Amino acid sequence: MRTELLSAALLCLLGCPLVRAAPPLPTEHLTVEKLGPAKAHWVYVVDEAFFNETDARVDLFDGDSYRRLGQIDAGFNPGVNLSPDGSTTVVATTYFARGGHGARTDVVEFTDNSTLSLTGEIVLPPKRANTLPTYFNLAYSADSHFLYVAYVTPASSFGVLDPAKKTVLDEIDTAGCVLVIPSGPNRVSSLCESGRMLTVTLDADGHEASRALSEPFFDADTDPVFVQGVASKDGYLFLSFLGQVHEVDFSAPQPVFRAPWSIVTSAEKGHWRPGGQTVAALHRGLGRLYVPMHRGGEGSHKSGGTEIWVFDLKTHERLARWPLSAHKLAAVIAIQVSQDDAPIVFAATEKSDVAVFDALTGQLKHIEKQLGQTSWFFLNP
Amino acid sequence: MRSIDRVFEQSSRSLAQRTSRRSVLAALGRVLTGAALLPLLPIDRSSRAAASEAAASALDNPQSCEYWKYCAIDGFLCSCCGGSSHSCPPGTAPSPITWIGTCHNPADARDYIVSYNDCCGKTSCGNCECNRNEHEKPMYRLSRNNDVNWCMANADSNYHCSVSVILGVAEP
Numbered sequence: 001m002r003t004e005l006l007s008a009a010l011l012c013l014l015g016c017p018l019v020r021a022a023p024p025l026p027t028e029h030l031t032v033e034k035l036g037p038a039k040a041h042w043v044y045v046v047d048e049a050f051f052n053e054t055d056a057r058v059d060l061f062d063g064d065s066y067r068r069l070g071q072i073d074a075g076f077n078p079g080v081n082l083s084p085d086g087s088t089t090v091v092a093t094t095y096f097a098r099g100g101h102g103a104r105t106d107v108v109e110f111t112d113n114s115t116l117s118l119t120g121e122i123v124l125p126p127k128r129a130n131t132l133p134t135y136f137n138l139a140y141s142a143d144s145h146f147l148y149v150a151y152v153t154p155a156s157s158f159g160v161l162d163p164a165k166k167t168v169l170d171e172i173d174t175a176g177c178v179l180v181i182p183s184g185p186n187r188v189s190s191l192c193e194s195g196r197m198l199t200v201t202l203d204a205d206g207h208e209a210s211r212a213l214s215e216p217f218f219d220a221d222t223d224p225v226f227v228q229g230v231a232s233k234d235g236y237l238f239l240s241f242l243g244q245v246h247e248v249d250f251s252a253p254q255p256v257f258r259a260p261w262s263i264v265t266s267a268e269k270g271h272w273r274p275g276g277q278t279v280a281a282l283h284r285g286l287g288r289l290y291v292p293m294h295r296g297g298e299g300s301h302k303s304g305g306t307e308i309w310v311f312d313l314k315t316h317e318r319l320a321r322w323p324l325s326a327h328k329l330a331a332v333i334a335i336q337v338s339q340d341d342a343p344i345v346f347a348a349t350e351k352s353d354v355a356v357f358d359a360l361t362g363q364l365k366h367i368e369k370q371l372g373q374t375s376w377f378f379l380n381p
Numbered sequence: 382m383r384s385i386d387r388v389f390e391q392s393s394r395s396l397a398q399r400t401s402r403r404s405v406l407a408a409l410g411r412v413l414t415g416a417a418l419l420p421l422l423p424i425d426r427s428s429r430a431a432a433s434e435a436a437a438s439a440l441d442n443p444q445s446c447e448y449w450k451y452c453a454i455d456g457f458l459c460s461c462c463g464g465s466s467h468s469c470p471p472g473t474a475p476s477p478i479t480w481i482g483t484c485h486n487p488a489d490a491r492d493y494i495v496s497y498n499d500c501c502g503k504t505s506c507g508n509c510e511c512n513r514n515e516h517e518k519p520m521y522r523l524s525r526n527n528d529v530n531w532c533m534a535n536a537d538s539n540y541h542c543s544v545s546v547i548l549g550v551a552e553p
Contacts, residue, residue: 051507053540076539077530094538100504101537130530130538131520153534154478154523178520191521220522227519299453299515 035060035069035114038086040340042069044379045354046080046133047372053077054100058089058379059372060116063344063356066366070116075107077130079137083163084144086381087113090163092128092138092149108138108149108161122166124159127151129178132277133377134228135236136179141186146206148180148188158188160206169206174198179227181236183250191227195220197248197255217246217257226274226301230282230289232313237282239263239274239291241301245316261316263291263309271295275303276333277376281345283337283359287313290345290359292332304331304350310362322362329355329367336378348375440487446511450495452484453517455527456543459500461509467546469500475544476501476531480524482516483551492551498544501532506542 041063049056056074061067074080075093082089089111097103106124111117129137129152138149140163147161151171158180160169177190177198186202186209195216203209218225218240225246229236235250243264249256264272274280274291281290289312292305310320324332330349337345343359354371357364439447443466444458450466451458463470476499485492518525532538 050510051505053505096537096539100539101502104538126538129520130533130540132528152520152523152529154529156523176521176523178523191519193522220518224519224522227521299513299517301517302455302512302514 033070035116038113038381039064040338041344042380043336043338043346044072044080044082044089045346045348045371045375046074046078046377046379047352048077048133048374048376049372050374052373054096056093057372058091059375060113061346061354061368061371063338063346066356066368068371072111072116078133079129079131079150080133080377080379081135081138081140082113082379082381083140084142088119088163089113089379090138090140090147092124094126094128094130108147110163120166122147122161122163122168124149124168125151125171127153127157127159127171129156134179134278135231136181136227136229139180139182141182141184143185145185146202148182150179152178156190158190160188160202162206170208172200172208174200181229181250183235183255184253187250187253189250189255191225193220199254201253212254214255214257217248217260218244226279228277228279230280231284232282233284237280237289239279241273242269243272243274245289263289263293263311263316263318270297273300273303274305275301276305276331276335277302278334278336278378281335281337281378282313283343284339285341286343288319288337288359289313290335290337292335292347294331302333304333305335306331308332308335308345308347308357308362320362322357324355327355327364327367329353334376334378336380338380346378348378444509446509446513449486449488450484450493450545450547451511452513452515453482453527454497454543454545455512455514455517456499456510456540457506458509458511459506459542459544462500462506462542464500464542464544467544469498469544470503470506470542472503473500473541474502474535474537475499476533476535478534479531480526481548482525482545484515484545492553494548494551495545496548497527497531498546499531500541500544501535502537502539503541504539511543 045059054076058072060069074091078093091109106128108122110120112119129150147163149159151157157173174190177192181189189199195218197214200211201209223240223242225238225240229238235248238246244260246260247258293309294303308322330351332347334348345357345359347355352375354368356366439445443460479496479498
């Protein structure tokens with residue numbers, strides 16, 4: 001003990017004057033961070049939190065600084081989308097009164113994306129479709145006048161909401177067709193088991209004015225389409241299990257189906273397949289389509305990609321193959337691309353690592369380890 | 382513990398991606414047939430025998446994602462959560478609605494119709510995650526879809542785990 005005291009005294013003789021000479025640290029004031037203006041390389045990462053599913057969340061991530069900027073709570077098995085201007089995140093979710101159990105409340109929650117604060121909610125009937133996140137679980141009309149929410153009880157229908165007045169306007173039966181694919185100011189299309197698309201047109205008050213059923217555009221038995229459509233310049237495109245691309249033009253009153261094309265050669269067909277939770281991303285300006293691909297057979301449609309294939313939407317030419325094993329990345333199950341002139345690709349793996357690539361060259365820029373627990377879906381404006 | 386689970390989950394997923402269940406069985410069959418034709422040489426076969434037993438036991442183990450009845454299950458195996466392949470854990474409630482699949486049992490070479498029910502009313506079990514998708518279809522074919530929460534119509538609709546219940550032999 002005496003030795004330690006002597007040592008301390010000796011240290012103080014040498015160092016204490018220096019410590020005393022340094023100015024003290026300034027006092028701090030606890031504040032709340034402000035986000036600043038949105039950037040093209042921000043992305044909303046939807047984490048299903050499957051291992052404790054009542055605690056899903058959306059992480060806002062900056063693809064330039066590789067920092068998490070904040071979080072939006074998302075409850076249980078949520079649907080998530082952005083308003084057309086990107087200013088609002090909407091989360092359709094379920095809460096149980098006692099945490100993991102108790103009375104069920106289905107609700108749409110609105111978050112101001114400039115502050116990540118809740119700004120309002122609309123309580124729903126307890127019918128919200130509990131399923132994987134897609135662009136079509138809930139979606140705004142193009143003019144943001146209506147918000148549509150898919151219901152499955154398991155009877156299928158959808159709710160029409162007024163996001164300004166925060167009210168439910170109507171519920172519209174969809175006769176077994178599912179999800180809400182928005183187009184124009186007042187049209188909602190749904191995918192049907194028969195391979196057709198049902199399109200309901202609404203009146204100004206959000207009630208059904210008319211409906212029409214398309215001719216079949218895919219075969220659900222031989223080559224079903226994934227429900228995770230990708231927004232294109234004039235509509236959405238849907239990939240099939242075997243790699244057919246079905247481009248659907250939604251700019252007219254009824255959807256127009258272009259001739260499908262294939263992302264695989266005849267030799268690759270059935271051996272290389274798209275798959276995962278979010279199966280493709282499109283840079284609309286460049287017309288470049290990014291698809292995680294894997295080798296697999298029937299039943300492998302949820303398997304992630306071991307490569308990302310890049311296609312020119314106009315020529316259908318495959319521009320590149322990006323093998324992921326070189327980066328020691330696990331299979332990629334979700335993908336997104338920023339829409340700016342210097343685009344980056346976000347790719348989430350089965351382990352919820354998020355890789356950031358230069359979208360033009362395929363160069364790996366960053367791997368963010370464990371961005372969430374089960375991150376299956378990306379959103380960006 | 383979870384990290385260990387996930388390592389095994391990833392490796393089994395990776396295996397499932399590379400090989401279908403039938404291809405494993407076919408390969409195993411070839412190995413066994415071939416082994417019977419080869420002369421018995423004085424070499425140590427214990428490692429191969431152990432590997433074959435491990436593959437066979439995974440197909441027959443209700444706590445393994447490779448178990449034959451789970452050919453299109455998606456979620457946490459109730460057999461790892463206090464239940465079994467066809468019973469819910471204590472304090473949970475079975476989903477009255479479900480979807481139906483067909484799985485092949487290698488032990489008797491029959492196809493069985495199974496119902497994939499969820500067990501509901503508690504939060505995710507979080508153990509033995511398993512996602513297999515033989516003949517699974519997207520949500521527009523709801524009776525063949527494993528993406529939706531089949532607890533949706535329960536009084537307590539939280540999802541806990543999944544089972545696979547034999548309904549009968551599929552007629553050829």
